Amino acid sequence: MAPISTQLLQSISQELSRIPTDQSDLTGAAAQLNAQADALLRLDELDLLNVEPATVLLPPSEDSHGTR
Amino acid sequence: MGPDDLTRLSITEAADQIRRRSLSPVELTRAYVNHIQRVNGELLAYITVLEEHAMAAASTAEHEITRGAYRGPLHGIPVALKDLVLTRGVRTTCGSRILKDWVPSTDGTVAIRLHEAGAILLGKLNMHEFAYGPTGVNPHYGTARNPWDRARVPGGSSSGSGTAVAAHLCAGALGTDTGGSVRIPAALCGIVGLKPTYGRVSRAGVIPLAWSLDHVGPMTRTVADTALMLQALAGYDPADPSTAEVAVPDYRAALDKGVRGLRVGLPRTLFFERLDPEVRDAVLTAAQLIEDLGASVQEITLPALLHAGAASFAIITAESTAYHEGYLKTRAAEYGPDVRARLATGQFVLATQYLKAQRARRAIRTEVDAALRRVDVFLTPTTPIAAPALDTGELTVDGHTEDVRGWLTRCTRPINVTGHPALSVPCGLTAGGLPIGLQIVGRYFDEATVLCVGHAFEAVNPMRGRRPPEAA
Numbered sequence: 001m002a003p004i005s006t007q008l009l010q011s012i013s014q015e016l017s018r019i020p021t022d023q024s025d026l027t028g029a030a031a032q033l034n035a036q037a038d039a040l041l042r043l044d045e046l047d048l049l050n051v052e053p054a055t056v057l058l059p060p061s062e063d064s065h066g067t068r
Numbered sequence: 069m070g071p072d073d074l075t076r077l078s079i080t081e082a083a084d085q086i087r088r089r090s091l092s093p094v095e096l097t098r099a100y101v102n103h104i105q106r107v108n109g110e111l112l113a114y115i116t117v118l119e120e121h122a123m124a125a126a127s128t129a130e131h132e133i134t135r136g137a138y139r140g141p142l143h144g145i146p147v148a149l150k151d152l153v154l155t156r157g158v159r160t161t162c163g164s165r166i167l168k169d170w171v172p173s174t175d176g177t178v179a180i181r182l183h184e185a186g187a188i189l190l191g192k193l194n195m196h197e198f199a200y201g202p203t204g205v206n207p208h209y210g211t212a213r214n215p216w217d218r219a220r221v222p223g224g225s226s227s228g229s230g231t232a233v234a235a236h237l238c239a240g241a242l243g244t245d246t247g248g249s250v251r252i253p254a255a256l257c258g259i260v261g262l263k264p265t266y267g268r269v270s271r272a273g274v275i276p277l278a279w280s281l282d283h284v285g286p287m288t289r290t291v292a293d294t295a296l297m298l299q300a301l302a303g304y305d306p307a308d309p310s311t312a313e314v315a316v317p318d319y320r321a322a323l324d325k326g327v328r329g330l331r332v333g334l335p336r337t338l339f340f341e342r343l344d345p346e347v348r349d350a351v352l353t354a355a356q357l358i359e360d361l362g363a364s365v366q367e368i369t370l371p372a373l374l375h376a377g378a379a380s381f382a383i384i385t386a387e388s389t390a391y392h393e394g395y396l397k398t399r400a401a402e403y404g405p406d407v408r409a410r411l412a413t414g415q416f417v418l419a420t421q422y423l424k425a426q427r428a429r430r431a432i433r434t435e436v437d438a439a440l441r442r443v444d445v446f447l448t449p450t451t452p453i454a455a456p457a458l459d460t461g462e463l464t465v466d467g468h469t470e471d472v473r474g475w476l477t478r479c480t481r482p483i484n485v486t487g488h489p490a491l492s493v494p495c496g497l498t499a500g501g502l503p504i505g506l507q508i509v510g511r512y513f514d515e516a517t518v519l520c521v522g523h524a525f526e527a528v529n530p531m532r533g534r535r536p537p538e539a540a
Contacts, residue, residue, distance in 0.1 A: 021400075021415070022400075025412040028409030029409065032409075033416055036378060036381045036382075039377060040378050040381070040425075042378065046375060046428050046431045054426045
């Protein structure tokens with residue numbers, strides 16, 4: 001897979017997210033995204049078919065096995 | 069006891085003397101203020117020191133205690149807050165230039181709870197800008213220095229909290245932890261830091277980095293002190309819908325249960341690969357000492373945790389950019405370069421990647437929960453390395469080269485993804501004299517057992533009683 005280019009990111013920032021982003025930040029963003037790209041794809045190794053997203057607002061319930 | 073010696077008291081020790089009226093909160097607060105005046109110019113732990121406010125509050129506390137209105141073990145104890153906790157009438161910078169003059173009109177819930185417990189606010193502490201980095205390097209207020217070696221970072225993002233507690237510039241502090249920002253500075257500065265269960269401590273009135281990963285937690289010099297602070301902080305808050313209506317136990321009473329019969333896990337994958345051999349040895353020695361105290365130690369496997377780094381990346385970048393979008397559009401030049409570049413990245417994370425990360429998070433949490441039915445807690449290094457030098461970019465350790473941010477957060481950020489409680493306690497020093505942290509992870513809302521293990525280990529800890537040169 002071709003690495004993510006700063007040109008692509010520049011188009012997205014200008015036309016989609018509309019967050020002004022200078023070249024040095026685009027370079028840093030491309031480096032971070034390329035470094036994480038494979039790891040993000042590997043999330044598919046988890047069996048997520050029947051898994052709903054973890055909620056933002058509700059905390060986990062108290063463990064049914066309880067505290068000591 | 070001279071004034072300098074007063075800052076060496078733990079919260080537990082000072083509280084006992086204050087309760088018996090053999091120690092004045094005014095004397096204690098004055099000792100801390102004097103110490104701050106002497107060394108903060110070099111250590112840069114505080115962004116704002118509230119000398120007049122603190123002395124007035126100490127005087128009030130003394131009057132209350134004298135007339136018999138003792139509130140409990142934090143009454144008259146000088147503490148400090150990471151400068152992202154809102155404080156009414158006191159500027160709250162979040163370590164940024166953007167908020168350098170912002171004075172909130174309300175207090176964060178945790179500030180209110182410490183105030184109601186009688187704690188004295190000494191000031192607001194330095195931090196990585198907007199809490200977005202694990203080193204504590206700050207281009208706007210200077211970088212807080214590690215009291216064990218001023219040429220090294222204290223760790224972040226709660227850098228000032230780590231420095232201030234370790235250098236005895238406050239008795240205890242609050243930090244926040246989105247990928248390890250309480251536990252990393254605790255480990256690098258040789259102090260105790262707790263990331264409670266997600267939902268245990270209110271985030272209301274705390275400037276967010278990433279809503280679903282942020283936790284607020286205490287940082288102190290002993291585990292018992294952390295228990296005392298958590299007691300004041302924990303509990304449901306209607307202002308924060310993510311807090312849980314789960315009963316808050318007596319944490320101090322749980323400390324002395326001991327570890328006999330406890331089942332302790334050691335997850336080798338991820339946590340014990342590619343790390344400083346001195347860190348590995350110190351943590352395995354700590355596990356052996358805990359076993360010697362009567363616990364049984366067994367290896368466990370947590371393969372799904374290998375995905376936690378990617379999940380954390382997608383969640384933290386997307387959520388932080390969503391929060392900062394307005395400033396990025398209008399005041400981007402006022403961010404430091406490292407934080408602005410990281411915030412820029414979040415606009416390129418796909419919604420599908422974010423949701424996949426949140427689904428992966430649930431799968432990872434399920435696996436860790438299953439492991440925590442077989443063991444009561446598990447142990448890992450807090451960080452795979454000791455404190456790096458101030459200007460470190462990439463670092464090669466154990467034959468592996470990685471960005472310093474990746475090194476520092478590898479063992480902590482998975483536990484933000486799952487939301488379990490995690491404590492960092494000091495467990496040794498490197499040959500170069502730098503602290504090493506042991507991470508203890510437990511079941512949801514079972515901070516009591518995590519603290520109990522930390523407290524038991526503290527009694528046999530090879531580095532107990534060691535202080536950094538700045539506080540020796």
